[in-house]
Amino acid sequence: MNEPVSSETYSAQIRRLAELTARVSAQRSEAHTWYAQQVSAADRAVAEAAEAVRRAEAEVTAAQRMVDRVDGEVTYLWAQLRDRLGMSVRRLGDPPGPARDVAGDPVPLLRGVRELLERTGTPGELPGSVNPLLIACGVGGALVAYLLGIGTRALGAGSGGDLAVGLPVLALVITLLGPLVGLAPARLLADRRHAVLTPRPMILVAASGLATTLLLLAVTYTR
Template sequence: MNEPVSTQTYADQIRRLAELTARVAAQRSEAHTWYAQQVAAAERAVAEAADQVRRAETELVEAQRMVERVDGEVTHLWAGLRDRLGGGARRLGDPPGPVRDAVGDPVPLLRGVRELLERTGQPGELPGSVNPLLIACGIGGALVAYLLGIGARTLGAGSGGDLAVGLPVLALVVTLLGPLVGLAPARLLADRRHAVLTPRPMILVAGSGLATTLLLLAATYTR
């Protein structure tokens, strides 16, 4: 037969059982708390990772747009450079590609290149070395107009009716416009030298043409 358990031993066992139960409950509570903390930390890590992915995707889209913008600007600037060089642009080839391990914002660099091209592409004034050519334009224009006037007067002299009256008047108008005729070749000269036809060369052309016209008219009417 089983021996009866003493009251004191039974009370000790009950107390020990209660202590073990409390310890198990505390450990279970601690395990639940730890699990909840781990789940919260994992959820935070997932949320942070998702946010980082969204930021990375946004940065990737912006970077792609920047690459497209830079490529387009490089192509445009390269085309402008080829226009500046003219016939020598064949040696340039295609626009340069991206440089490996390049750092920094390309926008200020592209802006500097654009400003440099704009400064170099701005037409300037004709140099003083072309003054003889400008004078020749004025003289040549006046001579052409004078010869056209002579032709019109000759044609009018050999005609009758209204032509006999109108052609001499037209000849006089063409002759008087002689000082301005030389501005056309002067403009072509300025365009070939990528320059602007400023008032100084215009006055030089018109002045030489006017002097030539006056001399021709004086020579004609003093015969």
């Protein structure tokens, strides 16, 4: 048979059970708090990681745009350099690639290269050393116009009707335009030397062509 338990022993057991229940409740509450803290920390870590990924993707996109911009600028400046030097693509080669171990913003460097090319590529005036060539352009243009005028006049002499009247007039007009014909080769000369055909060489060409035209007309009509 079960022996009766004294009231003191029963009370002690109740107190011990209450203490254990309180300890378990405290440990359970602590576990819940720790779990909530861990979940919150994990959520913050995930959010920070997602933000870091977003920033990294934005930086990659910006870097790719910068690379495309730099590549396009380099290709354009390389073409400008080729035009300045008058070299073919095969002789000059491909544009240079990115240099290693180079840091910094490439935009100011490219701007400096562009400004340098603009300064060196600005067309200047033709030097005085080409004056004989300009005179030759004027004389040659006048001779070409004079010969065309002779041919037109001869064609009119062998024709009849209105052509016999109109072609000699046309021949005279062509001859009188002789001083201006030399401007075409003079322009080609200026382009090849990357210069501007300013009024000085134009006047020199026109004056030499006019003198040649007047001399040819004088010789023709004094025969």
